Amino acid sequence: MARTLFSGNEAVARGAWEAGVAVGVGYPGTPSTEVLENLVRYEGVRCEWAPNEKVAAEVAAGVSLAGGRVIVTMKHVGLNVAADPLFTLAYTGVGGGYVLFVADDPGMHSSQNEQDSRRYAVAAKVPMLEPADPAEALAMTRAAFEISEEFDVPVLVRSTTRVSHSKGVVEVDGARAQVQPQPYIKDPAKWVMVPANARRRRIDLEERLVRLAEHAELSGLNRVELRDRSLGVIVDGAAYRAVREALPDASVLKIGMVHPFPRDLVRAFAAEVESVAVVEELGPFVRDLVVQAGVAVREVPLPAWGEVTPAVVRAAFGVLPLEVRKVREGVPERPPLMCPGCPHRGVFWALKRTKAVVTGDIGCYTLGAAPPLAAMDSCICMGASVGMAHGASLVERERPVIGVIGDSTFAHSGITGLVHMAYNGSHGTIVVLDNRTTAMTGHQGNPISGVTLSGEHTSELDLEALARACGAGWVRTVDPFDLATTLAALKEAIAAPTLAVLIAKAPCALLEKRVKDPVAVDDDVCTACGSCIQLGCPAISKADSGNAQIDVTICVGCGQCEQVCRFGAIVPAGPACDLGGSAR
Amino acid sequence: MSGVTTVVLAGVGGQGTILAGDVLAKVAMADGHDVRLSEVHGMAQRGGSVITFVRFGDEVHAPVVDPGTADHLIAFEMIEAARQLPLLKRDGRLVVNQRVVLPLPVLVGAARVPDDLEAALAREGAIFVDAEALACEAGSSKSANIVLLGAASAGLPLSEESWAEVIASRVPPATVEANLRAFELGRAACLKGACR
Numbered sequence: 148m149a150r151t152l153f154s155g156n157e158a159v160a161r162g163a164w165e166a167g168v169a170v171g172v173g174y175p176g177t178p179s180t181e182v183l184e185n186l187v188r189y190e191g192v193r194c195e196w197a198p199n200e201k202v203a204a205e206v207a208a209g210v211s212l213a214g215g216r217v218i219v220t221m222k223h224v225g226l227n228v229a230a231d232p233l234f235t236l237a238y239t240g241v242g243g244g245y246v247l248f249v250a251d252d253p254g255m256h257s258s259q260n261e262q263d264s265r266r267y268a269v270a271a272k273v274p275m276l277e278p279a280d281p282a283e284a285l286a287m288t289r290a291a292f293e294i295s296e297e298f299d300v301p302v303l304v305r306s307t308t309r310v311s312h313s314k315g316v317v318e319v320d321g322a323r324a325q326v327q328p329q330p331y332i333k334d335p336a337k338w339v340m341v342p343a344n345a346r347r348r349r350i351d352l353e354e355r356l357v358r359l360a361e362h363a364e365l366s367g368l369n370r371v372e373l374r375d376r377s378l379g380v381i382v383d384g385a386a387y388r389a390v391r392e393a394l395p396d397a398s399v400l401k402i403g404m405v406h407p408f409p410r411d412l413v414r415a416f417a418a419e420v421e422s423v424a425v426v427e428e429l430g431p432f433v434r435d436l437v438v439q440a441g442v443a444v445r446e447v448p449l450p451a452w453g454e455v456t457p458a459v460v461r462a463a464f465g466v467l468p469l470e471v472r473k474v475r476e477g478v479p480e481r482p483p484l485m486c487p488g489c490p491h492r493g494v495f496w497a498l499k500r501t502k503a504v505v506t507g508d509i510g511c512y513t514l515g516a517a518p519p520l521a522a523m524d525s526c527i528c529m530g531a532s533v534g535m536a537h538g539a540s541l542v543e544r545e546r547p548v549i550g551v552i553g554d555s556t557f558a559h560s561g562i563t564g565l566v567h568m569a570y571n572g573s574h575g576t577i578v579v580l581d582n583r584t585t586a587m588t589g590h591q592g593n594p595i596s597g598v599t600l601s602g603e604h605t606s607e608l609d610l611e612a613l614a615r616a617c618g619a620g621w622v623r624t625v626d627p628f629d630l631a632t633t634l635a636a637l638k639e640a641i642a643a644p645t646l647a648v649l650i651a652k653a654p655c656a657l658l659e660k661r662v663k664d665p666v667a668v669d670d671d672v673c674t675a676c677g678s679c680i681q682l683g684c685p686a687i688s689k690a691d692s693g694n695a696q697i698d699v700t701i702c703v704g705c706g707q708c709e710q711v712c713r714f715g716a717i718v719p720a721g722p723a724c725d726l727g728g729s730a731r
Numbered sequence: 732m733s734g735v736t737t738v739v740l741a742g743v744g745g746q747g748t749i750l751a752g753d754v755l756a757k758v759a760m761a762d763g764h765d766v767r768l769s770e771v772h773g774m775a776q777r778g779g780s781v782i783t784f785v786r787f788g789d790e791v792h793a794p795v796v797d798p799g800t801a802d803h804l805i806a807f808e809m810i811e812a813a814r815q816l817p818l819l820k821r822d823g824r825l826v827v828n829q830r831v832v833l834p835l836p837v838l839v840g841a842a843r844v845p846d847d848l849e850a851a852l853a854r855e856g857a858i859f860v861d862a863e864a865l866a867c868e869a870g871s872s873k874s875a876n877i878v879l880l881g882a883a884s885a886g887l888p889l890s891e892e893s894w895a896e897v898i899a900s901r902v903p904p905a906t907v908e909a910n911l912r913a914f915e916l917g918r919a920a921c922l923k924g925a926c927r
Binding site (some may be wrong): 152256257261280306309312313314316389391392454456458461468470471472473474476477478479480481482483484485510517519680681683685687688689 | 743744751753756757760764767768769770771777778779780791792793794795797798799800810811813814816817819821831834835836837838839840841842843844845850851852855
C-alpha cells in the first residue's frame with residue numbers, strides 16, 4: 148500500500164483514473180485546474196481543454212452517450228456556463244458514468260464571487276457528493292461513477308479551495324477499473340429531449356431521485372460518529388475538518404452526499420444526541436434541510452460568507468479565543484501586480500491616455516484596475532467586457548468605450564459578444580490581449596495559443612481573420628511593448644467609423660522568461676516627474692531623493708519605462724552582475 | 732490538539748515558499764506523521780502575499796491555521812513576518828529572512844515600510860537569517876528557500892535523513908548539491924547560534 152501526499156485535485160484525478168475514466172474535459176479555473184493537469188499524465192485517458200465549460204459539459208455528454216466514462220471539471224462560476232446542458236442531462240441520464248467536478252471558492256481567494264454549488268444540485272435534480280479532504284476526494288470520485296451508472300444520472304462532486312488546494316496523506320493502491328465502453332444503443336426516447344420525450348423523462352427523474360434518497364440514507368457516504376452526546380454537529384464538506392479540530396469531543400453527522408439529503412439519518416442522529424447544531428460554509432443550506440426534516444436546530448452564530456475555520460467554529464460555540472500577538476501597525480498591504488515585463492502593462496498605459504470607459508474581464512489583466520494604472524472600470528464574468536462595452540456605448544456620449552479581454556477569455560465567451568456587436572451595427576472598440584496563454588490559472592494552452600492540454604501544437608485560431616469574419620471593419624495587431632504605436636492604434640480604432648478590434652500580441656512574461664540586461668536611472672537627468680512610476684512596475688520605485696530608481700534584480704529590460712521617460716533618464720545598465728547584483 | 736506541530740511559511744509570490752512547504756510536508760510524511768498542507772495560489776503568483784500552512788502529528792484535522800496556534804513561523808521577508816505574526820503562539824519560534832521585498836504601494840510612494848520593522852520583529856523574538864547570502868555561499872542564489880528550511884529545521888522534530896532525501900528528490904537535479912549545502916548552512920547557522 149503506497150502512502151502519498153496528494154492535493155484534493157490530484158486525488159480527484161487519481162479517483163477518476165481508478166474508475167476507468169476514458170476522457171477528461173474542462174476549462175481551467177482556480178481552484179479546479181489541477182484535476183485535468185494531473186489526469187492527463189495517466190495512461191489511457193484522453194484529456195482536453197475546452198474553450199468554455201458549456202462546451203466541456205457537452206463533449207462529456209457525447210462521451211457518455213457513446214458509452215465511455217467521463218469527468219468534466221470547472222470552478223463554481225464555470226458551472227453557471229455549463230448549467231444549460233447539465234439541467235437537461237439530468238433528464239436524459241447517462242450512458243457511461245458522467246461526473247461533473249466543481250470547485251467552489253468560499254473566501255474568494257481567487258474568484259469574483261462566492262457562490263454555493265450545492266444549490267445547483269437541488270436545482271438540476273442531480274446527486275452531489277462532498278469530500279472533506281484529499282483521501283475522501285479519491286474515494287468519492289470513484290463512488291460518483293458507480294452512482295452515475297447505477298442511477299442513470301450525472302453526478303456532481305463538489306470541492307472547495309481547502310479540499311482542492313490542501314494536501315493530505317492518501318493511500319493509493321487502487322488499480323484502474325477495466326471498464327469497456329458500453330455499446331452505443333440508439334435510444335431517442337432517452338436522448339432526444341423534445342417535449343414529448345422530456346415529459347416522460349421528467350417523471351423518470353423524480354423516480355430516480357426517490358431511489359437516490361434511499362441510497363443517501365444507507366450508502367455510508369454519510370457517517371455518524373458518536374462521542375459526547377450532549378452536542379451533535381451536522382456538517383458537510385471542508386467544514387468537517389474544522390469541527391473535528393475545534394470540537395474534538397462532539398458527536399458528528401458528516402454529510403458526504405448532500406443531495407438528495409439523508410433526512411431519516413438526520414432524524415436518527417438527532418435522537419441520539421441532546422442538541423443538534425449545523426456547521427457549514429455559505430449556509431444556511433444544510434441547516435434549512437435539517438429543519439425541514441423536523442429536527443430542532445440549536446442556532447449558532449456562523450457567518451453566511453467565507454470559510455469555516457476552527458477559529459470560526461470556536462467563536463460560534465463560545466470556546467474561549469486564544470491569545471494572539473499584535474501585528475506591527477503600519478505594515479503595508481501587498482496586492483498582486485502585473486509581473487515585470489508584462490505585455491499588458493503597456494496596453495493599460497495607453498488605455499489610460501484615451502480617457503475611455505474601459506470594460507474589463509477575468510484574467511491577469513484585471514490587475515489593470517489597480518493603481519497606479521487604474522485603467523479598467525469593470526470586471527463581472529468571463530466574456531462580459533465585450534457585451535458591456537457595447538451596452539455602455541449605447542448610452543455613454545462623452546467618452547469612448549473600450550472592451551478589454553484576454554485571449555483565452557475571448558475564446559471562452561468573448562466571440563459571441565463580438566458577433567453581437569457586429570450584428571447590431573456597433574462602431575465600438577475591443578482590445579484582445581493575446582499573451583499566447585491562459586496565464587492567470589498557470590499557463591494552460593487555448594485555441595488561440597494553439598497548444599493542447601497534452602502539450603501538442605495544434606491549429607491556432609487566427610484572431611484577425613476571425614474578427615473580420617465576425618464583421619469588424621478595422622482590425623490590427625500591435626506589439627504592446629511599442630507604446631507609441633499601441634497608443635496611436637488605439638486612437639485610430641476609437642475614431643474608426645466601424646467595429647474595431649485591436650490585438651495586442653506578445654507572450655506572457657512568465658511564459659518566455661526573456662530577460663534582457665536591466666536599465667537604470669541616470670540621476671543627473673531624472674526630473675523626478677514620476678511618469679515611469681505610474682507604470683506600476685515592481686522594479687521601479689521612488690528613491691529618497693525623489694528620483695526614480697530601478698531594482699536591477701527585478702528588471703527584465705522590457706523597455707517600457709524607457710519609452711515613457713520624456714527626458715531620456717532611463718538608460719541601459721549592462722549585465723546585472725556587473726552592477727553588484729542587488730545594487731539599486 | 733496535542734502532538735501536532737503547526738508551521739506557517741509566509742512570503743511573496745516567486746520566492747519559493749510553495750516548494751519549501753511541499754518539502755517540509757514530505758519530510759514529515761517520510762517520518763511517519765499524518766500531514767496536512769494548505770496553500771493559496773492563483774492571484775498570489777503575481778507578487779502578492781503567499782502563505783502556506785503545514786501541520787503534522789499523529790492525527791491532523793484542519794489544513795488551516797488559526798491565529799495564536801502556530802508553533803513556527805518561517806518568514807521569507809520581514810513585512811510578511813510582521814503581517815502573519817498573529818498566527819504565531821506566544822512561545823512560538825519565529826525564523827525571519829533578514830530582507831524586505833517592497834510591495835507596490837511602497838514602490839509608488841503610497842505607503843511606507845515602518846522604520847522600526849526589524850527592531851519590532853527582534854522584540855518578538857525573531858531569529859534572523861540572511862538567506863540570500865547563505866544561498867550564494869552554497870552555490871545557488873535560488874536556494875534561499877532551502878536555507879530558511881535548514882534554519883527552521885533546527886527547531887523542528889524531524890529527522891535529518893528525511894530532509895536530505897526529500898530535498899534531493901524535490902529540487903532540479905542540477906541543483907541538488909547546492910540545495911543540500913544551502914540546507915546545511917541554514918541549519919548550522921541556527922544550531923551554532925549564529926542566527927541572530
